[in-house]
Amino acid sequence: MSTCLKQKEEKILQILERLTQETAKGTPIIVEGKKDIETLKTLAVKGKIISAKTGGKSFLDVISEIEKSRAREVILLLDFDRRGKEWTKRLKQNLEKTKIKPNLTFWTKLSKLVGKDVKDIESLATYMETLKRKICNS
Helix, strand or coil: CHHHHHHHHHHHHHHHHHHHHHHHCCCCEEECCHHHHHHHHHCCCCCCEEECCCCCCCHHHHHHHHHHCCCCEEEECCCCCHHHHHHHHHHHHHHHHCCCEEECHHHHHHHHHHHHHCCCHHHHHHHHHHHHHHHHHC
């Protein structure tokens, strides 16, 4: 049990480390809200993080902000719930039309690892704490 949890923790930490490496190259991360940004910072992910759903932004505002960043690629890291999946799909399609590459690798890997345990990015830090406690107690 604990080795399985330990492996899961290590895989998530590796994903977060790679995420930080990508943002260090200038690739922005798109998340849903302010709490998602705070969570990524808590998890030591640095770099440009754009919030898609704060300040009354419309979908077009988000696309416009991404275009203004002049990034050739963006990392989509929206929530794992139904609405997050819908936004991810819409953003992916619209970004491809503007010749900006949407990177879904991190979202897909994290989604598979956390499964039904985490429905949004803002819960990731709490999930990691719980995982650490379970590993220590077993």
